[in-house]
Structure formats: C-alpha cells, structure tokens
Amino acid sequence: MNGKRGAVWDDCVVALATRHGKERQIAPALLKVGLVTQVVPVDTDQFGTFTGEIARQGSARDVVIAKARAGLEAAGFARGVASEGTLGPYPELPALTYDLELVGFVDIERGLTVIEEAMSFETIVASVRARTGDDLKQFLNRVGFPDQGLIVQRADGDLDQIVKGVVTAVQLESAIAQMANSSADGQALVVTDQRAHLCPTRRRVIQEAAERLALRLSRRCPKCSCPGFGLIAHEPGLPCRDCGTPTDLDQAIVEGCSSCGERIRTPSVGTADPTECEYCNP
Known part of the structure; x- marks a missing residue:
C-alpha cells in the first residue's frame, strides 16, 4: 500500500492495534494524509470487552491511547493508532442508545497525542430471552441479522459460557440449545454482538x-508546524438574542497543539436563538 507523495506524513507507517478488522475503516482515511497502516496482532480484549468478561479500566480516552501505545510498542514503530467505542443510554435522553467512537493517534517521536470522535444514535443494542425452538423472526429482523452478528449466552447470568460471532440461522439454533440446556432457568440470552467486524x-x-x-492530522500548528492542530475545547455561554442569558451553545471554541501547547481561541459570531434559551424557552 503506497501513501500519497507530498502528503503531510510522507508514507510514515503507523501500527493499528485491532482484532476486529478496523483497518477497513481506519486505513483508507489515514492513507489520504500519507500514513500507511499496518495491523499489529495485539490482544485488545485485555482493555475491556463488550460482553463484560473483562471490564474497561479507565475512560474511553485512556483506553484508546493505551491501545495505540500497545500497538506501536508491539511493532517497534514510532506511531500507533487505535479505536475505542462506548455504547449505552444517552445521558440527556436515557431512552436513546448512543454510540461514541474514538480514534486515537500517538506519535512518540513528536510527543503527539490526537483523538477524534464521532457519535450516532443508529446502533442497536438489544437482547431477547429464548428457549430451544422459539420463533425469533421479529427480533432478528429488528436488529438486522445476519449483517448484525449475535452473541448467545446463558440467561442465568453466568458468563463462563458464551458463543460469539453468530451469523447464521444454524449457528443461532445450535447456540441457543447449548446455552439453554446449561442455564439454570432453561433459557438462553441472545444479544447483539457489538464488536466492530459484526456491527x-x-x-x-x-x-x-x-x-x-485524518483531517486533523493534515493541519499543522501555526507556531511549531507539528501536524495535529485542532479543536480541543468548547466554551458554552453564547448569549440569548432576546434576553442575554447564557445558553449551552458555544461562545467560543479553542483549538490547540498537543506538541507545543499553542492555543487559539475563536469567539462565535452573533447570538443564540431564543429557542435555545432556558429562560425564554423553559
């Protein structure tokens, strides 16, 4: 795989720590700025699993950096990249499930750490209890099986036995029978498999x-010229147009460089619409 000559990173190699095929989503984007991705066989499950056998230690930001560092150390490279996802109830609207994905980049030569994120409400996290022979068509259609993979486990909560990566009707039938027969309540729990290659x-x-x-890694710091200059903070408080009350909208954004510490604050233009104001629109 060849990077684009003249790009910011000039065909630098970056280690990607993944077990779940994330190079298909990450490598093409990084190649656009000259970073050539090489998958490194790191056991990323050590940092936490979606099925709960191993709890995540620290925040998602801590983990994505740890994964990137583990990859570059295993490969002996100066640069590493990794991703980490969080799925759960959205804090402001708990009825909604949100998916927050972080992709982090570490360059130990430059002392550079950059993390970007994206969020969606489209990812389905769902489960159903089942006995051998149950009709699960409605559940399977709702979650998008078999494009969306499944996990089958004992419904009594024992995680010693789990069948992951179920993507066919035959696998599903067999896993349900196996887990139901070994579960204290005679049921299996069928859960969406949230690992990236199956979601x-x-x-x-x-x-x-x-x-x-990738876009951020293409931007250089105006002070030290290090790549990775970009958004690091939002400052809420844009005043309401009618009453002047501070709102949750940004009154400014702060961009910065994680290498030299340069910071640039850019105030927002204008005022907030009254519909965004808790006083005018309680």
Whole structure:
C-alpha cells in the first residue's frame, strides 16, 4: 500500500492495534494524509470487552491511547493508532442508545497525542430471552441479522459460557440449545454482538471518526508546524438574542497543539436563538 507523495506524513507507517478488522475503516482515511497502516496482532480484549468478561479500566480516552501505545510498542514503530467505542443510554435522553467512537493517534517521536470522535444514535443494542425452538423472526429482523452478528449466552447470568460471532440461522439454533440446556432457568440470552467486524452501524461511525482524525492530522500548528492542530475545547455561554442569558451553545471554541501547547481561541459570531434559551424557552 503506497501513501500519497507530498502528503503531510510522507508514507510514515503507523501500527493499528485491532482484532476486529478496523483497518477497513481506519486505513483508507489515514492513507489520504500519507500514513500507511499496518495491523499489529495485539490482544485488545485485555482493555475491556463488550460482553463484560473483562471490564474497561479507565475512560474511553485512556483506553484508546493505551491501545495505540500497545500497538506501536508491539511493532517497534514510532506511531500507533487505535479505536475505542462506548455504547449505552444517552445521558440527556436515557431512552436513546448512543454510540461514541474514538480514534486515537500517538506519535512518540513528536510527543503527539490526537483523538477524534464521532457519535450516532443508529446502533442497536438489544437482547431477547429464548428457549430451544422459539420463533425469533421479529427480533432478528429488528436488529438486522445476519449483517448484525449475535452473541448467545446463558440467561442465568453466568458468563463462563458464551458463543460469539453468530451469523447464521444454524449457528443461532445450535447456540441457543447449548446455552439453554446449561442455564439454570432453561433459557438462553441472545444479544447483539457489538464488536466492530459484526456491527455495521459501529463501522460507519468508526470510519467517520477516522476521517476526522485524518483531517486533523493534515493541519499543522501555526507556531511549531507539528501536524495535529485542532479543536480541543468548547466554551458554552453564547448569549440569548432576546434576553442575554447564557445558553449551552458555544461562545467560543479553542483549538490547540498537543506538541507545543499553542492555543487559539475563536469567539462565535452573533447570538443564540431564543429557542435555545432556558429562560425564554423553559
């Protein structure tokens, strides 16, 4: 794979720590800025699993950096990239499930760490209890099986036995029978498999985050010329046009460089519409 000559990174190689095919979403975006991705066989499950056997230690940002560092160390490269996803109830509207994907880049030569993100409400997290022979057509249609893979486990909560990566009707029938027979309540729990290679909606969000990362890595710091200059903070408080009350909208954004620490604050233009104001529109 050849990068584009003249791009910012000039065919630099970057290690990608993944077990779930994320190079398909990340590598094309990074290639546009001259970064050639090489997959490194790192056990990323050590940082946490969606099925809960291993809990994530630290925040998603901590983990995506740790994964990127693990990849570059395993490969002996100066640069590493990785992704980390979070699925769960959206804090402001708990009835909605959100998918937040981070893609992080670490360059130990430049002392550079850059993380970009993308979010979606399209990813389905769903489960159903089942006994051998149950008709699951409605559930399977809702989650998009078989494009969306499944996990089958014991419904009594015992995680010692789990069948992952179920993508055919035969596999599903067999896994349900196996888990139901061994479960204390005689039921299996069928759950959407949220690993990236089996979750098409997550893959789209990862790709979006990777493209944002590539765009940022194409921008140089106006002070030190290091790549990776971009948004680091939002400052809420844009005043309402009618009453002047601060709103949740940005009154400014702050862009910066993680290498030299340069910061540029850009105030927002204008005022907020009253519909965004808690006083005018409680």
